Amino acid sequence: MADPVKGEFARRRTQLMRLMGSDSIAILPAAPPRQRNNDVEYNYRQDSDFYYLTGFNEPEAVAVLIPGRAVAEYVLFVRERNREREIWDGQRAGPAGVVKDYGADDAFPITDIDEILPGLLEKCSRVYYTMGLNQEFDQRVVGWVNTLRAQARSGAHPPQEFVALDHVLHDMRLFKSRGELSLMRRSGAIAAGAHVRAMRFCRPGRMEYEVMAELLHEFNRHGADISYHPIVGGGANSCVLHYRDNSARLNDGDLLLVDAGCEYDYYASDITRTYPVGGRFSSEQRAVYEVVLEAQRAAIAKVKPGNSWDQPHEAAVRAITQGLKRIGLLKGSLPGLIRSGAYKAFFMHRTGHWLGMDVHDVGDYKVGDEWRVFEPGMALTVEPGIYIAAGTRSVSRRFWNIGVRIEDDVVVTRSGCQVLTDDAPKEPDQIEALMAAA
Ligand code: GLY
Ligand code: MN
Ligand code: MN
Numbered sequence: 001m002a003d004p005v006k007g008e009f010a011r012r013r014t015q016l017m018r019l020m021g022s023d024s025i026a027i028l029p030a031a032p033p034r035q036r037n038n039d040v041e042y043n044y045r046q047d048s049d050f051y052y053l054t055g056f057n058e059p060e061a062v063a064v065l066i067p068g069r070a071v072a073e074y075v076l077f078v079r080e081r082n083r084e085r086e087i088w089d090g091q092r093a094g095p096a097g098v099v100k101d102y103g104a105d106d107a108f109p110i111t112d113i114d115e116i117l118p119g120l121l122e123k124c125s126r127v128y129y130t131m132g133l134n135q136e137f138d139q140r141v142v143g144w145v146n147t148l149r150a151q152a153r154s155g156a157h158p159p160q161e162f163v164a165l166d167h168v169l170h171d172m173r174l175f176k177s178r179g180e181l182s183l184m185r186r187s188g189a190i191a192a193g194a195h196v197r198a199m200r201f202c203r204p205g206r207m208e209y210e211v212m213a214e215l216l217h218e219f220n221r222h223g224a225d226i227s228y229h230p231i232v233g234g235g236a237n238s239c240v241l242h243y244r245d246n247s248a249r250l251n252d253g254d255l256l257l258v259d260a261g262c263e264y265d266y267y268a269s270d271i272t273r274t275y276p277v278g279g280r281f282s283s284e285q286r287a288v289y290e291v292v293l294e295a296q297r298a299a300i301a302k303v304k305p306g307n308s309w310d311q312p313h314e315a316a317v318r319a320i321t322q323g324l325k326r327i328g329l330l331k332g333s334l335p336g337l338i339r340s341g342a343y344k345a346f347f348m349h350r351t352g353h354w355l356g357m358d359v360h361d362v363g364d365y366k367v368g369d370e371w372r373v374f375e376p377g378m379a380l381t382v383e384p385g386i387y388i389a390a391g392t393r394s395v396s397r398r399f400w401n402i403g404v405r406i407e408d409d410v411v412v413t414r415s416g417c418q419v420l421t422d423d424a425p426k427e428p429d430q431i432e433a434l435m436a437a438a
Helices: 010-019 046-056 083-089 094-101 110-122 136-151 165-174 178-201 206-222 234-237 283-301 309-324 334-340 428-436
Strands: 024-029 035-039 064-065 074-078 106-109 127-131 161-164 231-234 255-261 263-265 271-276 379-382 385-388 400-406 408-412 417-419
Touching: 010 046, 024 046, 024 110, 046 064, 046 165, 064 110, 064 283, 074 094, 074 110, 083 110, 083 136, 083 271, 094 106, 106 110, 106 161, 110 136, 127 136, 127 165, 165 234, 165 255, 165 408, 178 206, 178 255, 178 408, 178 428, 206 231, 206 255, 231 234, 234 255, 234 385, 234 400, 271 283, 271 400, 283 309, 283 334, 283 379, 283 385, 283 400, 283 408, 283 428, 309 334
Parallel strands: 024 127, 074 106, 127 161
Antiparallel strands: 024 064, 064 074, 231 255, 255 271, 379 408, 385 400, 408 417
C-alpha cells in the first residue's frame, strides 16, 4: 500500500532538529504496552508523537535526536531480533532493520540503553523531553541525568536545562501536510460510509449494539479501527453526552444519536449523526434538528484563515439561542440570553476540538490569553448539539428525550475550509429518503 506520509518522517525529524538547535537532545519513548487483565494486553497502539517522528510501530523502543552530531543525529533503541519470540509475536525490525528501513543513522538493542544514553546526554546542555506521560520512563531519564551529575567532579557535563518537547512537537502536529490530509480524508470517508450503513440498518426493535456492530464492520473491512468507543444512544440515551453502554433496544418514535469515528493509518475521524429510529422525524424532533443544523452551518462558515478559535463556537451559540427562542424553549432577548448563558441548559459543551492522530488532537487553543487564529492545514471538528433530557423544567414533554448532535471534520484551507465527512447525509429530507429506501 502506498504510504503518503512515509517520506515525511525524515522531514519532520529535520524540522524538529532545526527548532531544537545544536547542543540539545530529544528523547522519546514508544508507548508502553497496556495490560487488559492477567497476561492479556490491549491491542498495541504506538504513541502518536513517537510515530509522528519515526513511523515505527513496535513497543520497547526509544528514539533519540541529537542535531548536529557528526556520527549519527537520529538514534533508535529497539528490541533485538529473536527467533523464539518472533514465532509467537511476529517479526521485529531489530537494530539493523531500523537503520535499513526506518532511516535511523545508528541503532542499538534497547537492553543497552542504560550504558549508551548517558554518553549521548553528556554532550548536550538542553534535553527535550515530555515529562509526566510515562512515569516509569521519567524516572529513567532522571536516573541518566543523575549518573552524569555524580560524575561531574570527574569532568562529566550533565545537561543544564529540560525543555517541554510536547510543546514544540504539538505545534508541528497541528498543521497537517497534504499527505496527512489525504489520510484524514480517507478516514473521514470510511467513517461516513459507516454512518450511512448504520442509518440503513436502523429500525425499531434493533439493539444499540447491533448498530455499533455495523459501524465496526465497516471500519474493519477498510483496514481501519475505532478512534474512540462509539456512542450509539436511542431515546433518553441520546441526551447522555458520554453514553457508552450501547445496550438498549431502539424504539419507534425515538431519535438515535450515533457518534463514531475511525482511525485509519494513525489518523482519526469523528462524526455524529442523529436520525429517527423509525425513519421519520416528528415535528418537534425536526424543529430541534434544524436548529442544530443551522448552528453547525453557521459555525462551519466561521472556519477560515484569520478567524479565531472561538468564532465558530460564538456563531453556534447565537444560532442555537435564536433557534431555541423560535421554537419556544427559551424566552427573552437574544443578547440577554446569550450573555446569561441560558443556552447552556441545552448546549453544554463546546463546538469542537483539534483533530488528527488523536481524536482530541494536540495543539494549543490559546496563545497567551488570545484564542488561536485559524491557518491553512489546521483540522478540527464542528459539533454543536441540543439535549433535552426527560424532566427538563419549563419544557413541554413533547420535547423530552430529544438529543441532537451533528458533527463533521473540517480542514482550514486558504480561502475557508473543506468538510472531510460530508458523504454522511445530514439534511433531514436526505436522511428520511435514505432510511425509506433501506
Ligand atoms: N467523540 C468524541 C467527541 O466528539 O469529541
Ligand atoms: Mn468530537
Ligand atoms: Mn464525536
